[in-house]
Amino acid sequence: MEQTRKKTGGRQKGTPNKFTASVRDAVEAAFNAAGGADYLVQQAHENPVAFMTLLGKVLPREITADVRADVAVTQTIDASALSTAALAEIAKLGG
Secondary structure, eight states: OOOOOOSSOOTTTOOOHHHHHHHHHHHHHHEEETTTTTHHHHOOOOOOOOHHHHHHHHSSOOOOOOOOOOOOOOHHHHHHHHOHHHHHHHHHHTT
């Protein structure tokens, strides 16, 4: 549906719903009351299937990263075990 006029009221984009925020706060309080991280460790041992299901729901499904690095690779070769032809080939490659 095409918008014909500029939005002037309501929540700003990205503002969480008050109900969602209150439920999130209640879940965090219950988590802390149950023992926090220690409770999760206990559940990982006692209920591994449920724990792994929880991990699947809270971990990001996709991670996007822009990784840039200069990498130098050094390789050491025991030349005594190589044939003359192999040594010549390595020399051609710049090794």
